[in-house]
Amino acid sequence: xVCYNSDLMKIQVITLFPEMFEGVLGxxxxxxxxxxxxxxxxxxxxxxxxxxxxxxxxDTPYGGGDGMLLKPEPIVAAIEVAKANDPGAVxxxxxxxxxxxxxxxxxxxxxxxxxxxxxCPRYEGYDERITNWIDQSYCIGNYVLTGGELPAMVIIDxxxxxxxxVLGGNMSAEIESFQKDDNNIEFPQYTRPEVFKxxxxxxxxxxxxxGEIQKWRDKESRDK
Numbered sequence: 397x398v399c400y401n402s403d404l405m406k407i408q409v410i411t412l413f414p415e416m417f418e419g420v421l422g423x424x425x426x427x428x429x430x431x432x433x434x435x436x437x438x439x440x441x442x443x444x445x446x447x448x449x450x451x452x453x454x455d456t457p458y459g460g461g462d463g464m465l466l467k468p469e470p471i472v473a474a475i476e477v478a479k480a481n482d483p484g485a486v487x488x489x490x491x492x493x494x495x496x497x498x499x500x501x502x503x504x505x506x507x508x509x510x511x512x513x514x515x516c517p518r519y520e521g522y523d524e525r526i527t528n529w530i531d532q533s534y535c536i537g538n539y540v541l542t543g544g545e546l547p548a549m550v551i552i553d554x555x556x557x558x559x560x561x562v563l564g565g566n567m568s569a570e571i572e573s574f575q576k577d578d579n580n581i582e583f584p585q586y587t588r589p590e591v592f593k594x595x596x597x598x599x600x601x602x603x604x605x606x607g608e609i610q611k612w613r614d615k616e617s618r619d620k
Contacts, residue, residue, distance in 0.1 A: 405435040405509070405559055406485065408478045409548055410471070411516040412453065414439035416545045426553065429562045437552075440478055442516075445470035454519050463520030471515060471526045478513040485511030486531045489522075490547035492540065494533030497551065501534065505551075506558035514551060516544030581620040583613040 409417060420426065421437050429435045446453045447469060454464040475487060486509055495501070505512065515530070527533070536547045557563055586597045600612045 404433060405506075405556065406438075406482050406511040407435060407552055407556075408438045408440055408481065408485065408511075408513045409516065409552075410440045410442055410474045410478060410513065411543075411545055411548070412442045412518055413516075413543070413545055414441055417549065420549050421552065425557055425562055429556050429559065432561060434559050434561055435556050438481070440474050442466075442470055442474055445473040445477075457520070461520070465520055466518060466522040466526075468523040468525045471522065472529055475513065475515065475526075475529045482511040482513070485509070485513045487513045487515065487529060488551065489515050489517070489527070489530045489533045490536065490544040490551065491517060491521075491533050492535050492538075494535040497534040497536045497547075497554075499554070502551070502554035502558060505555045512552075512555070514544070514548040516548050518543045581617055583616040583620070 411417070417437070417439060421430075426435075430437065442453055443451050445451075447467070453466055453470045455467050457463070457465050479485065479487070486505070515526070534547070534551065536550050541547065586601060590597050590602070598612070600609055603609070
């Protein structure tokens with residue numbers, strides 16, 4: 397059993413391809429969040445729970461059809477190990493049948509939880525019976541991917557960056573798109589040089605009138 401610092405956001409990923417996560421979760425803000433002891437990641441290899449000498453994790457679907465489905469035994473066994481590591485963690489399944497994932501979900505996960513377990517499907521899907529061990533299912537968009545690893549990375553990135561202390565400024569997350577609500581869009585922003593290829597920074601942003609600048613930003617957010 398893995399022991400954790402109780403102050404960390406604990407994220408465990410159940411996957412057949414743990415190596416896919418190393419570059420993404422080991423870079424940029426996600427790496428810094430680990431350095432600051434704000435989050436920890438653990439990868440649970442589903443193959444370790446496979447059945448028989450070949451560690452089988454998939455089988456053909458009842459009723460016929462192309463492709464293979466993930467078997468329930470390995471997935472449930474992996475979830476049970478993850479829950480033993482962190483009993484209070486919520487178990488998430490990325491799937492086209494889930495709720496469309498929004499910023500409000502990321503905010504809730506970052507605010508209300510200290511632990512997340514993400515199960516990454518593969519092949520043609522999974523045995524439906526595993527959903528009895530799932531707390532929440534999310535869909536990141538109306539398209540199909542080869543597995544749940546990329547959606548898992550999207551969910552992890554969106555949650556971890558909202559943990560206090562991960563981003564640089566206190567207001568960094570507050571001004572972003574969808575932060576106030578799921579329909580809110582961030583206003584346009586500019587930096588030096590003042591003129592680039594004939595395109596000039598809006599005069600209002602150079603005025604120094606902070607009240608008027610805020611009005612302009614609010615209007616631009618609404619218009620967008």
